[in-house]
Amino acid sequence: MEQFLQVGVISSTHGIRGEVKVFPTTDDPNRFKKLKKVILETKKEKLSLEVQGVKFFKQFVIVKFKEIDNINDIEQYKGCSLFVSREDAVALEEDEYFIADLIGMEVYTNENPEELFGTLKDVIETGANEVYLVESKTHGEVLIPAIRQCILSVDVKAQKMQVHLLNGLLDQ
Known part of the structure; x- marks a missing residue:
């Protein structure tokens, strides 16, 4: 951290x-x-x-x-x-994180929770919600919206995030 x-x-x-x-x-x-x-x-x-x-x-x-x-x-x-x-630093609300704590985090999917999906490389601020740029060895750069439907859990201490990939997020 x-x-x-x-x-x-x-x-x-x-x-x-x-x-x-x-x-x-x-x-x-x-x-x-x-x-x-x-x-x-x-x-x-x-x-x-x-x-x-x-x-x-x-x-x-x-x-x-x-x-x-x-x-x-x-x-x-x-x-x-x-x-x-x-x-x-200011106190964070529940489900708020410092960008510095997210960068470099290992990302796993709920479909395959034991296999590393990728590494969070950047956080893009879009206005509506943030978007996480994840570098995946299999899929290249994947953009994942930082919304409850996609971000299932974040463990800052363990540097791990579990996500759900909505239909259309991966190139077919």
């Missing part, structure tokens, strides 16, 4: 007082309002930064960090990712 979860990517600076525009990679950007600290990952190190203020602008979140009051101090971090520790 990942220790840190990505919440956004710094896309640019905002103004001259050290604020940044962050493209949120979380499904609920309002979570930024509750953030007290984030981990900024650079190519060389991980920096712990305290969040001083948050506001919203179009699809971006404008974030102000304590101790950074100048555009020159923050400009070097454009393109860097922001993470939160698992302890600081």
